[in-house]
Amino acid sequence: MSKSIKLAILGLGTVGTGxxxxxxxxLGELKRRSGRDIIITEVGTRRQRDDIDASIIQNDDLMAIAASDNVDIVIEVIGGTTLAKDVIMHAIKHGKHVVTANKALLAEHGNEIFALAEANNVHVAYEAAVAGGIPIIKVMREALAANKVDWLAGIINGTGNFIMSEMRDTGRPFVDVLAEAQALGYAEADPTFDVEGIDAAHKLALLASIAFGIPLQFDKVYCEGITGITLQDVNYAEELGYRIKHVGFAVRRTNDKGKEGIELRVHPTLIPQNTLLANVNGVKNAVLVNSHPLGQTLYYGDGAGAGATASAVMADVMDLVRVLGSNDPSLTGQQGHHVPHLSFLPELLSDTPIxxxxxxxxxxxxRVHAYDNPGVLADITRILSDAGINIDAILQKPAHKVGQVPIIILTLxxxxxxxxxxxAKIEKLDSVTDKVVRIRLDELA
Amino acid sequence: MSKSIKLAILGLGTVGTGxxxxxxxxLGELKRRSGRDIIITEVGTRRQRDDIDASIIQNDDLMAIAASDNVDIVIEVIGGTTLAKDVIMHAIKHGKHVVTANKALLAEHGNEIFALAEANNVHVAYEAAVAGGIPIIKVMREALAANKVDWLAGIINGTGNFIMSEMRDTGRPFVDVLAEAQALGYAEADPTFDVEGIDAAHKLALLASIAFGIPLQFDKVYCEGITGITLQDVNYAEELGYRIKHVGFAVRRTNDKGKEGIELRVHPTLIPQNTLLANVNGVKNAVLVNSHPLGQTLYYGDGAGAGATASAVMADVMDLVRVLGSNDPSLTGQQGHHVPHLSFLPELLSDTPIxxxxxxxxxxxxRVHAYDNPGVLADITRILSDAGINIDAILQKPAHKVGQVPIIILTLxxxxxxxxxxxAKIEKLDSVTDKVVRIRLDELA
Known part of the structure; x- marks a missing residue:
């Protein structure tokens, strides 16, 4: 064993402790795989902890740790986009490699952070930022490096997937299941980030950049949550052979004139019941990637939790130790050629529009609600047909209010x-009584 | 773009053409991700091909190509364990990095090949050797590098999985479906390697080494194929909530005295219907890995075919180009610290017994066939109980021969x-009429 690798962990919450x-x-496996001692030299924590090995320096001054000569790699697991950003920028300027699980920070400020890292010849690794323990960042950046990605579809928010799974399995409405998720610790007291799709949008922005070689553009992700999903729609979807999941999509499109554009969107989606993605249940995550020439591959596992996140954080550490190790004894500076932060070379990122x-x-x-008049179905299908919209299936259910029937339509x-x-035209029909409920649908084909 | 990377492809069959x-x-994606030109300079082919770009040298002398100054990376896709071995050893001795899809060669001669590569400071990369386009080698060697692997279970032979899927879906017997697989080009004229589990055993030997840090030990893999699986058993399994798949298992065991041993086995297995692995159908492959602290993760995709295999081959090339590139302008020698061939350092491989x-x-x-005498079930269950075997479920079916009943028993x-x-004791009972049919069962929990 040659030089030890010295880690600092900033933040001793669930992940830091993990x-x-x-x-x-x-430790035995880490040494056998890396040929190095890996030791934690400093931890950043606000209050002194007596359950930490005495050899580890505890310090509440995170900026000091980020600049410490006693540290090779800084692991940021404090979260948030303010202090975390300051500390990471400081660490980079002091030539430290950084490992972070902070999806919000990278999705919103990643372009700036990665540019500073390039300029300082250090790495900012972030496997844990997307889909927890599933190594989707490494897979996209390295394993699929020879592929052209056509699209990806991911269940990348465990809380949302738990809620959708439970609604279907137990027939309870959204509010009930959300309360259970909060009681189980899967959802925060303020669940906005999860149930409104913002957390998924952060992750999607990262996935899309490394899939297509575009700058991070979180602000352009179309974002729709699951708060409006009713049991009625969950059940109709099942009856038609689909399942409603909250899915993030990044899709490369080429228009008639050959011009490329990219769709970035997270929203509830009907997907076919017999796909693996539809059978990813509870808090599990999965990402389905369709690329050329590989075709469809799927990556599945725990998207959160201490063990899964720690696994991803330490995979990044192992990468730094193994690949940069001996060519660069100080573990900083001059590591030269490597995997670019966003998979593609910064100067070769594309300006393909979102x-x-x-x-x-x-x-x-x-789902259209209408009075059960003769001709209403003809009116609706005529409107769709005139708009060039092809109908894939229609289901007309018995009236549940007097004289009113729900009509379910699946379109191509x-x-x-x-x-x-x-x-808008359908809602103007006299016989249509309510706003039309619409949920997107994808065959994942 | 700095230096071009020069590739030689040995073998222009399906994979080489892919x-x-x-x-x-x-090419655009490759350049954007690597910052280099990647060009094929030479191909090894027995007969001159006129569909190959004229700038590429065609040569039937593979040994000459392996030693050519005009080549940085040798891609071996000729298959087999004789010429392929000679060519790879020759390339290594001439300081070339090697990328190969040859599972049989590595499973049987990998220890020798990797040792020579270490001694010559070159890499032998082999993502395409296991599970085709699924990046399971990179995942196990790098993404799970901080985990202790407890077990893995893989559907790693597409032909076998196609046959098992079709038998269940269409109710046709093994021989019929095998003939269809041969007509579709999924199975060879001599299907032995696939249906007897040998191909899966080759892949399992590789997976086990990088999971546990043990030398390659193909000869110690317990290997059972699918030729004996009947529709009767497929249907009973379904009735009990299971599905029969051909699965490769690598399992770490610790005995009462704390001594570790490893199970390496490929065999037909009942797995629960509601697991993702049970729903991997047709020629698709998937590997489920249970590791600490990550828990279960699953990797799914095409296990064979030109596109999938080419994707894996070129992922290896991209790794070599990106990581070794600039620290080592010649792309040979002195690349120093890196990911060890078998994930763990050669000198730290373990002698844990298989x-x-x-x-x-x-x-x-x-499945026990017995005369429907009073007391036969009591006799059988008594024998199991005396042997300390716990019964999980029993299913006694109506007689299909006069007076004889099949009794299905699932054990813990x-x-x-x-x-x-x-x-042996059950088969000696007077009322038991046939050999007992046994298939292994795993809850994947």
């Missing part, structure tokens, strides 16, 4: 602007 | 030697 436990549990919502193309599930993929126009 | 097509299709079949622990599906995990003794 990293310490992993190193304690698996499409506006109205330009996106998806199938649709529509259509440009959203066309669907908006058609729905 | 690599050429991939480079033609995705367990003999009699020492292995699995659940069992038993038991040491195989105990099961052997119990079955």
């Amino acid at each position: 990293v310490i436990n992993l190193i304690n549990d698996n 499409l506006r919502a109205e330009q996106m193309i998806t199938g649709y599930y529509l 993929p259509v440009i959203e602007s066309q669907m908006n126009l058609a729905i | 690599v050429i097509n991939l480079i033609n299709d995705n 367990l003999r079949a009699e020492q292995m622990i699995t659940g069992y599906y038993l 995990p038991v040491i195989e030697s105990q099961m052997n003794l119990a079955i």
Whole structure:
């Protein structure tokens, strides 16, 4: 064993503690795989902890740790986008490699952070930022490096997937299941980030950049949560052979003139019941990637939790130790050629535009409530047909209010602007009684 | 773009042609991700091909190509364990990095090949050797590098999985479906390697080494194929909530005295219907890995085919280009610290023994045929109970021969030697009419 690798862990919450436990549990495996001693030299924590090995320096001054000569790699697991950013920028300027699990920070400030890292010849590794323990960042950046990615579809928020799974399995409404998720610790007291899709949008922005070689553009992700999903729609979807999941999509589109655009969107989606993705249940995550020439591959596992996140954090550490190790004894500076932060070379990122919502193309599930008059179905299907929208299936259910029937329509993929126009016309029909409920649909084919 | 990377492709069959097509299709993506030109300079082919770009030298002398100054990386896709071995050893001695898809060669001669590569400071990369386009080698060697692997279970032979899927879906017997697989080009004229489990055993030997840090020990893999699986058993399994798949298992065991041993086995296995692995159908492959602290993760995709295999081959090339590139302008020699071939440092591989079949622990599906005498069930269950074998489920079916009934028994995990003794006793019962059919069972929990 040559030089020891010295780690600092900033933040001793669930993940930070998980990293310490992993190193304690698996030190033998780490050494056998890296040929190095890996030791934690400093931890950043606000209050002194007596359950930490006495050899580790505890310090509440994170900026001091980030600049310490006693540290090779800084692991940031404090979260948030303010102090975390300051500390990471400081560490980079002091020539430290950084490992972070902070999806919000990278999705919103990653372009700036990665540029500083390039300029300082250090790495900012972030496997734990997307899909927890599933190594989707490494897979996309390295394993699929010879592929052209056509699209990816991910269940990348465990809380949301737990809620959708439970609604279906137990027939309870959204609010009930959300309360259970909060009681189980899967959802925060303020669940906005999870149930409104913001957390998934952060992760999707990262996945899309490394899939297509575009700058991070979190602000352009179309984002729709699961708060409006009713049991009625969950059940109709099942009856038609689909399942409603909260899915993030990044899709490369080429228009008639050969111009490329990219769809970035997270929203509830009907997907076929017999796909693996539809059978990813509870808090589990999975990402399905369709690329050329590989075709479809799927990656599945725990998207959160101390063990899964620590696994991803330490995979990044092992990469730094193994690949940069001996060519660069100080573990800083001059490591030269490597895997670019966003998979593609910074100067070769593409300015392919992110499409506006109205330009996106998806199938649709529509639930229309109408008086059971003769001709209403003909009126609706005529409107869809006039808009060039192809119907894949229709289900007319018995009336549940006097004289009113729910009509369920599945459509083939259509440009959203066309669907908006058609729905506006349908809602103007005299026999239609309510706003049309619409949920996107994808065959994942 | 600095220096070009010069590739030689040895063998222009399905995979070699797939690599050429991939480079033609995705050259832009390759350059954007690596910052280099990647060019094929030489190909090894027995007969001159006129569909190959004229700038590429065609040569039937593979040894000359392996030693050519015009080549940085040698891609071996000729297959077999004789010429392929000679060529790879020759390339290594001439300081070339090697990328190979040759599972048989590595499983049988990998220890020798990797040792020569270490001595010559070059890499032999082999992502395509296991599970085709699924990046399971990179995942195990790098993404799970901080984990202790407890076990893995893989559907790693597409032909076998196609046959098992079709038998279940269409109710046709093994021989019929095998003939269809041969007509579709999924199975060879001589299907032995696939249906007897040898191909899966090759891949399992590789997976086990990088999971546990042990030398390659193909000769110690317990290997059972699918030729004996009947529709009757497929249907009984379904009725009990299971599905029969051909699965490769690598399992770390610790005995009462704390001594570790490893089970390496490929065999038909009942797995629960509701697991993702049970829903991997047709020629698809998947590997489920249970590791600490990550827990279960699953990797799914195409296990064979030109595109999938080319994707894996070129992922290895991209790794070599990106990671070794600039620290080592010649792309040979002195690349120093890196990911060890078998994930663990050669000098730190472990001599943990591979367990003999009699020492292995699995659940069992038993089908016993007996005369429908009073007391026969009591006799059988008594024998199992005396051997310390716990019964999980029993299904007694109506007689299909006069007076004879099939009795299906599922057991909890038991040491195989105990099961052997119990079955011998059951077969000696007067009322038992046939050999006991046994198939292993795993809850994947």
